Amino acid sequence: MLRGLLQLTWLEIKIFLREPLGAIGTLLIPVVLFLVVGRVMGGRGAAPSPAAANFMRSGLPVMVSILIALSAVVSLVTIVSIYREGGILKRLRATPMRPHTILSAHVLVKLLFTAVTLLLMTLAGRRYFPAATAAPLLSFAVALLLSTLTILSMGFVIASLVRTARFAQPVSAVIFYPMIALSGLFVPTDALPPWLQSVAQVLPLTYVVSLLQGIWSGASWWAHLGDLAALAVVCIVCTALSARLFRWE
Amino acid sequence: MSIELRPAVRVAHVRKSYGKTVAIDEVSFDVREGEIFGLIGPNGAGKTTTMECVEGLRKPDRGTISVLGLDPFRDVYQLQERIGVQLQQAHLQKRIKVWEAAHLWASLYRKPVGDADRLLEQLGLADKREAWFMTLSGGQQQRLFIALALINDPELVFLDELTTGLDPQARRAIWDLVRGIRARGKTVFMTTHLMEEAERLCDRVAIIEHGRIIDIDVPQRLIDRHCPERTVVLTTDDPLAAERFRALPRVDQVQHSGSRFTIRGRGDDFVSEVIQCLAEHQVKVRDFRTELPSLEDVFLKLTGHSIRD
Numbered sequence: 001m002l003r004g005l006l007q008l009t010w011l012e013i014k015i016f017l018r019e020p021l022g023a024i025g026t027l028l029i030p031v032v033l034f035l036v037v038g039r040v041m042g043g044r045g046a047a048p049s050p051a052a053a054n055f056m057r058s059g060l061p062v063m064v065s066i067l068i069a070l071s072a073v074v075s076l077v078t079i080v081s082i083y084r085e086g087g088i089l090k091r092l093r094a095t096p097m098r099p100h101t102i103l104s105a106h107v108l109v110k111l112l113f114t115a116v117t118l119l120l121m122t123l124a125g126r127r128y129f130p131a132a133t134a135a136p137l138l139s140f141a142v143a144l145l146l147s148t149l150t151i152l153s154m155g156f157v158i159a160s161l162v163r164t165a166r167f168a169q170p171v172s173a174v175i176f177y178p179m180i181a182l183s184g185l186f187v188p189t190d191a192l193p194p195w196l197q198s199v200a201q202v203l204p205l206t207y208v209v210s211l212l213q214g215i216w217s218g219a220s221w222w223a224h225l226g227d228l229a230a231l232a233v234v235c236i237v238c239t240a241l242s243a244r245l246f247r248w249e
Numbered sequence: 250m251s252i253e254l255r256p257a258v259r260v261a262h263v264r265k266s267y268g269k270t271v272a273i274d275e276v277s278f279d280v281r282e283g284e285i286f287g288l289i290g291p292n293g294a295g296k297t298t299t300m301e302c303v304e305g306l307r308k309p310d311r312g313t314i315s316v317l318g319l320d321p322f323r324d325v326y327q328l329q330e331r332i333g334v335q336l337q338q339a340h341l342q343k344r345i346k347v348w349e350a351a352h353l354w355a356s357l358y359r360k361p362v363g364d365a366d367r368l369l370e371q372l373g374l375a376d377k378r379e380a381w382f383m384t385l386s387g388g389q390q391q392r393l394f395i396a397l398a399l400i401n402d403p404e405l406v407f408l409d410e411l412t413t414g415l416d417p418q419a420r421r422a423i424w425d426l427v428r429g430i431r432a433r434g435k436t437v438f439m440t441t442h443l444m445e446e447a448e449r450l451c452d453r454v455a456i457i458e459h460g461r462i463i464d465i466d467v468p469q470r471l472i473d474r475h476c477p478e479r480t481v482v483l484t485t486d487d488p489l490a491a492e493r494f495r496a497l498p499r500v501d502q503v504q505h506s507g508s509r510f511t512i513r514g515r516g517d518d519f520v521s522e523v524i525q526c527l528a529e530h531q532v533k534v535r536d537f538r539t540e541l542p543s544l545e546d547v548f549l550k551l552t553g554h555s556i557r558d
Binding site for chain 1: 306
């Protein structure tokens, strides 16, 4: 069945690139955002303030990476619900292809686009502001893909609960984007009021941010075992949940 | 080896409900090898539910189903290698190309039909190879779905409401394709709510209404059994015509407005009786036609309402 998985993955990549906003929305927008914000914050002539320099070193790349992961999830939830509404999932399931193969193909497509976007961002960074990309990129890429996988598993739970394609995109956006605010990306979680801190502690995105910031600034995987464990738990729970709740039609 | 032909599909006492709604109940029928079998009934009667239970896409609450000797729910992957499926109102990815769909499907089966492109050609899709699914007409989409249903050279093909939404010309073209499937020795199990389609295409039909099978037979036998009435409509100026027709034994009713007569009776001999009477009395007739009941009339009779209601 590996052949079916690869065939379908390759096909879904081609189909996604044919979408009017597919390639532009996924690949270009994060990179452009990275360049524009980097330019404004970093400036060229004057020396950047220490805070800005710090933001350039790790804040910005991590922020853009998380946006890449989140847009992958919103897109996945939307595609899955459109496919369900159009009977495409049902039609694919009425073949010898196993149900998990169909969904795995979409996960692979999203991980691939995440990796490619990260690569483009890094290349653009190397060219325009090297300071922003002085990081262990391979480890970071692995950390980002693990994070994306976890968020995708949450996306499948949403795709299982939201029945109509019309609501899939707004609902997943409303769930994921506000999570960023509490995840420690802009304000360190320590600086939050205690009750918000406890909210932040149960948000999976908090562990994503902690992991990505750590790996980006050169911390070892050992230092982030806790984050990895939290993500693994979220991923397993969400996968099990959606295996129960997922609807094919 | 048993000489007796095993039916391609055997459904016995099947029931399936969604929550409190019973979709089908006590459904039993056989589909014989090599025939076109039609499940007919209005929308919501339980046709698709029945078919999806047979395809292994749904698990019945009660009853047994055997398809090509397999349990469709337990052995679904084994079965899917040997059946071809066209689902009602299914779509493909909007921007998938015709040849890509055919090649994907071919790659999913262990024993695909030799040449996917040749199949597209046979279904008149050769010049649409590079077209996106969303740009195809309704008839072209259905032909693509037939191609996908045939791509594994299946023994049994399921067609659910194949021609719904197609114009009459496209519909006729599809009928020819379905006859072609039977000509290749395959069994076809189809559903339709179009009585004309069932009458022209199916070797045998089962009429389903409110989730229950009402009757199963060859279309003509269903008509003979439930609607033996025949009607002769003719025009004559003979002043004694009405009297003479009424005297015929098989005539039930004679109506006329002016010189136009409508004569109702029953049995195959009724029409020849009328003709004989005309010849015997040398009645001059300007116009003569017989009206035969159709499956539509059978349905009306059995359910008390038209299928279009």
